[in-house]
Amino acid sequence: MPAETTTDSLATAAATLNDPLTLRCGQVLPNRVMKAALSEGLATPEHGPDTRLERLYSQWGAGGYGLVITGNVMVDRLHLGEPGNIVIEDDRHLDGLTRWAKTTQDGGSPIWMQLNHPGRQANPLATRSRPVAPSAIAVNIPGIPAPRALTDSEILDIIDRFAEAASVAEAAGFNGVQIHGAHGYLVSQFLSPLANRRTDRWGGSPDARMHFVLEVVRAIRGTVSPGFAVGIKLNSADFQKGGFDEVESRSVIEHLVGEKIDLIEISGGSYESPAMMGRSDSAASESTRRREAYFLSYAQTVRGAAADVPLAVTGGFRTATAMSAAVGSGDCDVVGLGRPAAISPTAARSVIDGHSERLDAPAISLGLPPKLAATGAVRSLDGALDLQWHTDQLHLIGSGGTPDPDRSAWRTAATIVRRNGFDAFRSRRGGASTVLDEAALARKFRRERAVGRYVANPAMRGLTAAGIRTSLMTDIETTGRKTGLQRQVPVSAAFDETGAWIISQHGTRSGWGANIADNPSVRVRQGTRWRTATAAFVPDDDVIDRARSFSDNPLIGRLIGSTFRALQTTPVSVRITFTD
Numbered sequence: 263m264p265a266e267t268t269t270d271s272l273a274t275a276a277a278t279l280n281d282p283l284t285l286r287c288g289q290v291l292p293n294r295v296m297k298a299a300l301s302e303g304l305a306t307p308e309h310g311p312d313t314r315l316e317r318l319y320s321q322w323g324a325g326g327y328g329l330v331i332t333g334n335v336m337v338d339r340l341h342l343g344e345p346g347n348i349v350i351e352d353d354r355h356l357d358g359l360t361r362w363a364k365t366t367q368d369g370g371s372p373i374w375m376q377l378n379h380p381g382r383q384a385n386p387l388a389t390r391s392r393p394v395a396p397s398a399i400a401v402n403i404p405g406i407p408a409p410r411a412l413t414d415s416e417i418l419d420i421i422d423r424f425a426e427a428a429s430v431a432e433a434a435g436f437n438g439v440q441i442h443g444a445h446g447y448l449v450s451q452f453l454s455p456l457a458n459r460r461t462d463r464w465g466g467s468p469d470a471r472m473h474f475v476l477e478v479v480r481a482i483r484g485t486v487s488p489g490f491a492v493g494i495k496l497n498s499a500d501f502q503k504g505g506f507d508e509v510e511s512r513s514v515i516e517h518l519v520g521e522k523i524d525l526i527e528i529s530g531g532s533y534e535s536p537a538m539m540g541r542s543d544s545a546a547s548e549s550t551r552r553r554e555a556y557f558l559s560y561a562q563t564v565r566g567a568a569a570d571v572p573l574a575v576t577g578g579f580r581t582a583t584a585m586s587a588a589v590g591s592g593d594c595d596v597v598g599l600g601r602p603a604a605i606s607p608t609a610a611r612s613v614i615d616g617h618s619e620r621l622d623a624p625a626i627s628l629g630l631p632p633k634l635a636a637t638g639a640v641r642s643l644d645g646a647l648d649l650q651w652h653t654d655q656l657h658l659i660g661s662g663g664t665p666d667p668d669r670s671a672w673r674t675a676a677t678i679v680r681r682n683g684f685d686a687f688r689s690r691r692g693g694a695s696t697v698l699d700e701a702a703l704a705r706k707f708r709r710e711r712a713v714g715r716y717v718a719n720p721a722m723r724g725l726t727a728a729g730i731r732t733s734l735m736t737d738i739e740t741t742g743r744k745t746g747l748q749r750q751v752p753v754s755a756a757f758d759e760t761g762a763w764i765i766s767q768h769g770t771r772s773g774w775g776a777n778i779a780d781n782p783s784v785r786v787r788q789g790t791r792w793r794t795a796t797a798a799f800v801p802d803d804d805v806i807d808r809a810r811s812f813s814d815n816p817l818i819g820r821l822i823g824s825t826f827r828a829l830q831t832t833p834v835s836v837r838i839t840f841t842d
Contacts, residue, residue, distance in 0.1 A: 277294070277589050277590055277592065277595070278294070278586065278589065278590065279293060279294045279295055279582075279585055279586055279589055279597070279613065279614050280293050280294070280614050281293065281294060281589075282328075283328065283572060283595055283596065285491055285524040285525060285572065286522065286523075286524050286570065286571065287438075287488060287489050287490065287491050287492075287522075287524050288488075288489050289372065289437060289438065289489065289491050289524070291328040291329050291372065291596070292328045292370070292371075292372075293326070293327075293328035293610070293614060294328055294589050294595065294596050294597060295326070295327055295328055295585070295596070295597055295599065295609075295610040295613060295614060296327060296328060296329040296330075296331065296527075296574055296576070296596050296597065296598045296599070297322050297325070297327045297329070297330040297331060297371075297598075297599060297600075297603045297610070298331055298527070298574075298576040298598035298599060298600040298603070299331045299332060299333050299334065299376045299440070299442070299495070299600070300333050300600055300601075300603065300604060300652065300653070300656060301333035301334045301343070301344050301347070301649075301653065302315060302318065302332075302333045302346070302653070302656050302657075302660070303333075303344055303345055303346030303347070303653055303656075303657070304318065304346055304656070304657065304660050305346045305347055305348045305349070308355075309336075309339055309347065309348055309349035309355075310348065310349075310354070310355035310358050310359075311348055311355065311358040311359060311361070311362045312358065314657070314660030314661060315348075315362050315660065316361055316362060316365045317659065317660050317661075317662060318607075318656055318659045318660040319332075319362060319365050319366040319373070320365045320366070320368070320369060321369075321607035321608070321659060322366065322369070322371065322603065322607050323365060323366035323367060323368060323369025323370065323371045323373070324368075324369030324370065324371075324608070325369070325371070325603070325607045325608040325609065325610050325611055326370075326371075326608060326610035326611025326612075326614055326615070327371045327599075327610040328371070328372075328596070328610070329371065329372055329373075329374065329596070330366050330371045330372070330373045330374070331373075331374045331375075331376050331440050331493075332348075332362075332373065332374070332375045332376050333376060334347055334348075334376060334378045334442065335347070335348045335349070335350055335375050335376060335377055335378065335427065335431075336348070336349045336350075336378055336379065336380070337349070337350065337351070337377055337378070337379050337420065337423035337424055337426075337427045338351065338379060338420070338423055339351060340389065340390065340391040341379060341380055341381075341384045341389055341391060341393065341394065342380065342384060342385055342388040342389050343378060343380035343383060343384065343385060343388075343447065344385055344388065345385065345387065345388045347388070350377075350426070350427040350430050350431070351423065351426070351427075352426070352430065353430050353433065356430065356433060356434055359430065359431070359434035359435075359436075360434045360435050362434070363434050363435040363436045363437075364435060367435070367437075372437040372438070373436055373437055374436060374437055374438040374439055374440050374491060374493060375427075375428075375431040375436045375438075375439045375440070376439070376440045376441075376442050376495070377424055377427050377428065377431075377439050377440070377441055377442065378441075378442035378447055378448075378449075379420055379423070379424075379447065379448040379449070380393070380447050380448060381393065381394060381395045381396075381409065381447055381448030381451045381457075382394070382395035382399070382400065382401045382406070382408075382409040382448075382451060382457065383401055383406065383446050383447055383448075384406075384409075386406055386407060392407065392409065392410055393406070393407060393408075393409035393410075394409050394410055394411075394412050394416065394448075395409035395410075395411065395412065395448070395451050395457060396411065396412060396448075396451050396452050396457055396458035396459075396460055396464060396465060396474075397411050397457060397458055397459045397460055397465070398410050398411045399456070399457055399459065401446065401457075411460070414462065414463075414464075417464060417474065420448070421474070421477050421478050421481050422481065424441065424478045424481060424482055425478075425481035425482050425484070425485040426485075427439075428482040428485055428486050428490075428492070429485045429486060432486050432487065432490050437490070437491055438490055438491025438492060438493060438524065439482065439486075439490075439491070439492060439493070440493040440494060440495055440525075440527065441475070441478055441479065441482070441492070441493070441494040441495070442495050443475055443494050443495055443496045443497070444495045444496055444497040444527075444529040445495075445497070445529065449474065449475050449478065450497055452464065452465070452471055452472075452473075452474035452475065453471050453472060453474075453475065453497070453510070453514065454471070455471065458471050468510050468513060471510075472510075472513070472514050472517060475494070475514070475518075476517060476518075476521060479492060479494070479518065479521045479522075479523060480521060483521065483522050491524040491525065492522065492523055492524055493523065493524050493525035493526065493527065494518065494523060494525075494526055494527070495527040495529055496511065496514065496515070496518075496526055496527065496528060496529070497511060497529060498511050498528055498529070498557050498560040498561075508560055508563070511560075511564070512563070512564050512567050515564050515567050515568055515571075516567050518571070519567070519568060519569050519570075519571055523571055524571070524572075525571070525572050525573075525574055525596070526568060526571055526572070526573055526574070527573075527574040527575070527576055527596075527598060528557045528560060528561045528564075528573060528574065528575050528576075528594070529557060529576055529577060557575055557576075557577055558575050558588055558593055558594065561573050561575050561593050561594045562593040565592065565593065572595035572596060573594045573595055573596070574594060574595065574596035574597070574598050575588065575593075575594040575596075575597060575598065576597075576598025576599070576600055577598070577600070579597050579598070579599060579602075579621075580602065580620055580621050580623060581619055581620050581621070582613045582616070582618065582619050582620075583619065585597045585613060599621070600652075601623040601652050602621035602622065602623040604623075604652040604653075604655040604656055604665065605621075605622050605623060605624075605652075605655060605665050605667055606618075606621060606622065606665070607659065607665075609621050622667060624667060625648070626647050626648040626651040626652075626671050626674070627647070627648075627671060647671050647674055647675060650674050651669060651671060651674040654666075654669060654674055655669070736752070736753060736754075736755045736762075736786060736787045736788065737750050737751065737752055737753065737786070737787045738750070738751060738753050738755075738764065738774060738784055738785070738786050738787075738797075738838075739784060739785040739786070739792075740774045740777035740778055740781070740784050740797075741777060741780075741781045741783070742777060743776060743777050743780040743781065749773070749774060749777065751773070751774050753765070753774075755786070755838075756808075757788055760839060760840060761795060761837065761838040761839040761840050762786060762788070762795075762838040763803075763808055763835060763836070763837060763838070764786075764797075764835075764836045764838060765808065765833050765834070765835055765836065766778075766799070766833060766834050766835075766836050769799070769833065769834040775799075775834075775836075778797040778799075778836070779799070782796045782797050782798060783795075783796060784796065784797045784838065786838055793840050793842055794840070794841050794842040795838045795839055795840050795841055795842075796838075796839050796841055797836050797837070797838050797839075798836065798837050798839070799834050799835075799836055800834070800835045800836065800837050801834050801835075803834075803835035804835075808835050
């Protein structure tokens with residue numbers, strides 16, 4: 263009786279983390295541990311790579327990984343996912359890209375470039391253009407404006423951009439590219455029935471919705487050489503009611519198998535429902551906690567559909583035992599490490615050589631009381647902090663330092679304000695005309711208001727909730743100029759014997775600022791006591807120095823000052839004089 267054979271899986275029970283893996287294109291990965299994509303935010307003001315990336319990737323390249331995948335590289339400089347994204351539209355940065363690839367490969371690891379377009383998830387502070395998407399449907403993330411629907415010709419242009427970026431990556435010496443088709447970015451948007459409600463050839467049915475990603479794969483494959491690897495990061499599901507689900511994901515995998523794809527990395531969720539960070543109900547299930555990986559069960563169900571295309575699973579792996587079991591069982595062929603690689607650049611070698619059973623990857627949170635932490639706004643803020651905290655580790659390494667596992671979440675909150683605002687964008691605005699048209703002013707005001715509402719104000723409230731009791735946070739009550747009703751809003755303040763200093767973020771454009779310009783009589787809370795007072799704008803006062811003086815704590819003072827610098831507004835100091 264002939265021995266039973268299995269033709270629909272590459273993996274066998276004998277597979278180990280140290281085994282090489284041969285891909286369809288002929289490329290051989292030296293082992294089964296992959297450094298998954300982490301957005302570095304280390305581009306130059308011209309969106310090219312610099313020496314910080316070389317320092318960072320020299321450590322990952324020598325870290326024992328069978329494959330290193332870069333963070334987001336955007337294909338259009340008008341649409342960025344995060345501050346500091348590398349952008350490839352042509353070969354203008356070819357020398358820097360070549361050094362980036364070679365630095366990694368010199369350590370012994372192949373490197374693939376992750377290519378992406380943010381679509382409607384374009385960062386409103388980094389992107390000067392209106393976001394674009396399959397359909398004009400806004401993402402449910404505070405502060406991100408509604409996109410406009412792409413035209414047919416624009417869709418074809420974006421497909422060409424992916425192919426051009428892949429061609430430049432190959433010319434620079436990268437070993438392959440990975441298409442980012444997950445986490446709510448543009449490729450994922452085309453696949454999702456929540457984001458794609460087109461009725462043309464790009465939407466209207468599951469087959470039509472997957473047309474975009476298939477065309478991107480075909481365009482890249484038609485541009486690069488046969489030995490150049492093409493992979494994709496794909497959602498198992500969006501984890502949103504009515505969204506892209508596991509049935510549709512399986513169908514996409516079946517179609518990708520016929521498109522000369524070399525590796526499929528399984529992930530899930532989006533920044534609306536961040537399952538990829540373990541912040542969803544499904545990611546917290548008992549079976550997931552036992553097996554660690556968030557999406558391993560799904561990978562097991564599509565193992566047959568993937569045929570001879572290897573599967574990588576990223577998200578949740580923390581122990582060598584769980585990683586070895588995942589590969590040894592054949593549920594996946596490669597395990598991806600993301601956040602642990604930010605804390606330990608040599609995590610792969612530590613696991614494969616048996617030096618580390620468990621990898622360190624702390625869950626970053628503001629540590630607020632449970633009742634407050636359960637709110638949607640705080641969960642979103644914690645998710646953003648988690649991402650930024652790990653990005654901070656990459657910046658430390660890129661600057662020639664070492665990771666800091668004890669870094670404070672509040673210090674990271676200050677970094678979010680500084681990096682996403684002032685430091686990240688001031689240089690790129692240099693040389694631009696200072697005369698803004700009405701539409702530009704409106705966009706500027708929306709960005710300013712979004713950062714104030716969803717970053718600065720929650721951070722200040724979080725300080726109070728965490729038990730930091732100073733005169734920093736208070737409330738002001740003004741009279742509505744149209745309604746005549748009393749309006750109370752939180753403000754930062756510095757009290758003295760005769761009154762207080764506060765700052766109107768948008769001058770007389772803010773609601774309460776306009777109110778006091780119309781009626782200067784106000785009430786302000788000093789501790790638990792409400793004081794009657796008058797308010798007056800002091801336009802000659804140095805707002806940044808005034809803001810920094812609001813707290814004796816230097817870190818908090820810097821955070822406040824950075825907030826106002828980051829907003830790029832025209833704030834005005836306001837003097838409150840007690841009248842009671």
